[in-house]
Amino acid sequence: QPITTDMETLTREVKKFATDKKLEIEMLQVREEYRREFLGNISHELKTPLFTVQGYISTLLDGAMDDKTIRKKYLKRADKGVERLIYIVEDLDMITKLESGDLNLEITEFDIVELIRNVFDLLEMKADKKKITLAFENEYIRPNFVRADKDRIQQVIENLIVNSIKYGKKGGVTEVAVVNLTKEKVLVRISDDGEGIEQQNIPRLFERFYRVNKSGSRAEGGSGLGLAIVKHIIEAHKEKIYVESEFGIGSEFSFTVEKAGVKEEKKEPKKIID
Ligand code: ADP
Numbered sequence: 001q002p003i004t005t006d007m008e009t010l011t012r013e014v015k016k017f018a019t020d021k022k023l024e025i026e027m028l029q030v031r032e033e034y035r036r037e038f039l040g041n042i043s044h045e046l047k048t049p050l051f052t053v054q055g056y057i058s059t060l061l062d063g064a065m066d067d068k069t070i071r072k073k074y075l076k077r078a079d080k081g082v083e084r085l086i087y088i089v090e091d092l093d094m095i096t097k098l099e100s101g102d103l104n105l106e107i108t109e110f111d112i113v114e115l116i117r118n119v120f121d122l123l124e125m126k127a128d129k130k131k132i133t134l135a136f137e138n139e140y141i142r143p144n145f146v147r148a149d150k151d152r153i154q155q156v157i158e159n160l161i162v163n164s165i166k167y168g169k170k171g172g173v174t175e176v177a178v179v180n181l182t183k184e185k186v187l188v189r190i191s192d193d194g195e196g197i198e199q200q201n202i203p204r205l206f207e208r209f210y211r212v213n214k215s216g217s218r219a220e221g222g223s224g225l226g227l228a229i230v231k232h233i234i235e236a237h238k239e240k241i242y243v244e245s246e247f248g249i250g251s252e253f254s255f256t257v258e259k260a261g262v263k264e265e266k267k268e269p270k271k272i273i274d
Contacts, residue, residue, distance in 0.1 A: 041209045045088055045223060053081035084221055091223040094155075095208065098232035105149040105236055109260040112153075112186065113144040116176055119157050123165065130170050134161070137177040144178065145260035146186060152233045153257065159226040160190040160253045166220040167251070168194035184259055185239075191252035197245040205243065206231040230255075 056078040064070045097103045113136075120134045127134050138144070146153075157176070164174040172193045179187040197205065197212060204210045209224040211217040217224065234241045234255050245251035 038208070041224075042092060045209070046085065048218060049081045049084045049088070053078045053085070056081070087221070088223040088225075091225040091229060094229055095225050095232070098229065098236070103152075103236065105152065107147060108150055109145050109147050110150045111144045112146045112178055112188065112257065113138055115150065115154055116157060116178070116188075119154060119161060120176075122158070123161055126162070127165050127174065130165060130168065130172075132165055132168050132171070133173045135173055135175045137175065139177060139179045143260075146257045147260045148237055148239075148257050149233075152236075156230045156233050156255065157188065157190070159230050162222075163226060163253075164190055164192035164194065164251070166217075166222065168192040181256060185256045186259055187254050187256055189252060189254040191250060193250040196247040196249050196251055197243075198247045199245075202243055202245060206241075 056074040060071065060074050060078075064074060094103075116136060120136065124134065161174060161176065168174055174190065174192050177189045177191075179189060181187040201212045205212075206227045208228045210227075211224055230253075231241060237257070239256045239258070241253065241255040243251065243253050
């Protein structure tokens with residue numbers, strides 16, 4: 001450390017120190033505010049399903065248990081509530097990891113079309129319940145290999161399709177397309193003909209716990225973290241995500257993914273782990 005002798009430099013350094021300290025304190029205050037808000041949101045999200053589960057259990061203990069049909073019905077509802085709690089806790093775990101940068105991407109080369117088909121199989125029952133058709137269109141030139149973290153991209157596609165079912169109209173269609181965007185990139189597009197989103201709400205969609213229609217979305221069973229998780233995963237890949245929506249008509253979410261080594265196209269795809 002150089003020893004400061006002249007008054008001017010000393011004053012400047014003291015001032016700088018004070019400004020740095022002030023900034024540091026402000027930063028800490030912002031962080032504290034953020035933490036408080038996050039905790040407040042979490043307890044709020046957990047309360048609803050917890051009270052639901054408790055309600056059914058208390059009613060059962062108060063005598064409803066004696067009736068076989070009611071017993072089964074209430075136990076099923078309590079079970080659904082617990083399932084919902086698990087989803088919320090899993091999403092919280094994921095967002096915490098993503099926000100603290102603790103999530104290491106495992107980059108491999110995989111078939112994006114096969115992945116989408118697997119997600120369709122997983123979500124078929126959910127879509128069926130609303131009589132929603134899951135349609136797939138492949139505009140990408142074969143082979144369909146991309147380079148990304150397969151599990152995380154699966155989660156992105158799952159979250160976006162789940163939303164298109166939740167906010168889609170009964171008897172409607174969710175269409176997933178893989179589009180050839182540039183020499184290096186493909187675009188994965190998920191569109192629905194559901195309720196759509198008003199323009200003024202679009203910029204806030206990817207915020208944690210943001211919902212256009214609070215009670216409606218909670219009743220659909222989400223954690224309010226789905227799109228925040230999607231955004232973090234796409235950004236961790238240094239890729240882009242887009243939204244287009246028309247209120248009352250439908251929404252379209254799309255994101256880019258890197259194509260697997262263009263030069264290696266003809267060879268057997270190799271697993272690459274960074
Ligand atoms: P949630 O658990 O509430 O679904 P998300 O983060 O996944 O949380 O989505 C945030 C909000 O964005 C939703 O509550 C909903 O208002 C809106 N939204 C998301 N996807 C769609 C969609 N496909 N159509 C209309 N609104 C949507």
